Amino acid sequence: MPKVDHIRLYLQCARNYFEDLAKQQETIFLSVSQKISTASHTLGCFLISQGYEKVCYAAGERTVSEQYQTHAWLEWNGWIIDITADQFADGPSAVFMERGSEFHRSFTRDYESEPEISSCIAAQNQKFLRYMES
Template sequence: MNKDIQKDIYRIREILAGFEKSDFHSMTSFHFSSGFPAGCCGDATDLLGLYLLKYHGLDSVYVCGSGLGDNSNQTHAWLVCQGYIIDITADQFNDDGYDLPSVIIDKQSLFHELFDETTSRPISIEYLKGTGIPSVLTKVLSVMQKRESAL
């Protein structure tokens, strides 16, 4: 995966982590979670997929896994793009005894293999149209642009 795109993924994670709940669209999990990244994996995955599609022309797949370890109800979402697993919220599981980085971009991930079942869907602009995700992405991009112009 292109190094500039990888840098952007890290920037997006950093920006999301710096937002307050009130900065997020009220129709997103970001707004209702106990604090990013906890409970934000689905919307963060959609946001990242939308970014890669709109600004880099990269198709990706939203993957949702269920059944982590002894917790059959535990779910988690991540992106697969160009054969890479991309996850910007895995570290929310560190409170459960895992030692995961804030951003995972890798061809293989032992953590993601722990989920019993997975379902997937392609990322699509049309699918995300009626959600708060595009507005959160606009805010993230605005912060990215301000930071770049300040350099």
């Protein structure tokens, strides 16, 4: 069975990849929410490929100080997995994996699914897989 410690290593590696990707010109056309969604789906599919079962992509919304916000993260075996929450003033660390989170509970969940790679991000997913395997 895959181990929790391995996920923590994968998360840091994935965060590094997506930080580098965000600096590249090819991703400018994506909105912040699209980048987060893409990162969560891509990471979720990678975890599944590594033998982690029942990985769930979750998304929610909230309003803070009259500002509408959306966010996406992963859940696995009771763990909340998030590599993009630090974009929020009240968000946890850049690489987050815990059993519970007030921050994530502050979002009204409006969507959940198994992570998936759409055709529009398939090429980027292949680059991500090569990076993670190196």
